[in-house]
Amino acid sequence: MQTKTKLLNRRRINQKLENIFLYPLSIVHAPIGYGKTTAVSQFLNQYAGTADLVWVSLAGSGGSVEYLWNHLVENIQGSDLRHTLKKMGYPYDELKRANLVDLLIDYEYKRPAVLVLDDFQVINDPGVFALIKLVVQEHIKNMHIVLITRDLSKLDAAGLYQKQLCFTLTEKSLKFTGEEIQRYFNMAVASMLGGWMLRYGHTHAGHSVAHILGARCGIPHGYACAYALPWVLEFNAPALPKKTAAVGRMFGCSFTGAETPQQAGMAVRQAVIAFRDETLRLRPISGFAERPDDGMLDRMAAEIEMELFQAFNPRRMKKEDARIILENIFS
Known part of the structure; x- marks a missing residue:
């Protein structure tokens, strides 16, 4: 999770970001400089005591899937789940992916869990988003994924939109108003x-x-x-x-x-x-x-x-x- 800092409170953006807890997947998309990371971080900070928040910044990952997986596992708060995922490793094949989805479905979420993958545009392996789609399609109660990205071209989310499984916040909303x-x-x-x-x-x-x-x-x-x-x-x-x-x-x-x-x-x-x-x-x-x-x-x-x-x-x-x-x- 990001460090708490005194920032400009953008109430209208926070109201839109409430959708994070209503959808299994949220995509925050805009070019650099629109305050994507700041907006999501500021919004989620207020839930630090009532939700399990996992924040993985991919800016220094070089697009490595192993980097993503290792940092995700390290930041998970439940020791049993963290140990199981660490032992499993990143699921490259279909069988391991199915096992991961079953594990996430069966896990008991005592309160909302939010996974944020920041700078997701650096991940070039299409299999990562395919895995996220598998998880999202299960619409697991209390589990929410947030992708912060500058590039939507690699994210085939049309089916998720149609099924109302995905919320998107774009540069049109993030753009600062005159006020x-x-x-x-x-x-x-x-x-x-x-x-x-x-x-x-x-x-x-x-x-x-x-x-x-x-x-x-x-x-x-x-x-x-x-x-x-x-x-x-x-x-x-x-x-x-x-x-x-x-x-x-x-x-x-x-x-x-x-x-x-x-x-x-x-x-x-x-x-x-x-x-x-x-x-x-x-x-x-x-x-x-x-x-x-x-x-x-x-x-x-x-x-x-x-x-x-x-x-x-x-x-x-x-x-x-x-x-x-x-x-x-x-x-």
Whole structure:
């Protein structure tokens, strides 16, 4: 079985894949890059505790039937069945095939069993699919086979379709919809920002500003950080010019090396604001609060100067500095 990973949840695909438990054979077919393996793996992961799952990846098999058989047997959970199949070996002749089918029919499946053969297109021996057809035609209760493949030309499944023994998921269904592409993009952006945070992040005066925005204006902390960050990056640029430039390049800035720290900071501030407002389309601050009056801004600036996280900022932020940043945030 594949490793559990945080992936885009494609509910409509999962609904179609529920057919795996309704048919003895399911064929997932599409060219490379359509997410066949990911879709099946993600779907079956949710049944890891309620079904017996055997996953055999054939990508490195070189098309070897022995490779397929050995890896299949090694991954079977029932020790008695595993021992019997290992002793039997791959059934090349008709008698052994008949014995295998009888064994699978007589085996007591206490819960659904799913065998997945991934990258099945590498298997060139037509006898393998012929054997699968023999098993499928018996419609053994609680036994299901899933073939993930890029090529259908070697799979003569017409008779199975007619007998309603086979379900197929094709590239037409696997193709991402516009809504899924947008969700995938959002997830990628979040992952990218998380990586930047882990590489370059530290608590700084941006949190000081955000804490006061939250306390005085009721703005959620994540949003408040997003409103404060561009201006604090610009403020800190004279103290950390190389790091500021590195962050700027992540947002698409290019530098000749002749820029002053102030020029670089301004460029980074503009790039971060564009990313926040145009790419992420973050809710504007006016959606949470109007600009406080001058007296309140003065009090907020004084509180920002004394806020705890100022101790971690690379450049001392005075009340007048904080006042300018607040004015810019609300402008």
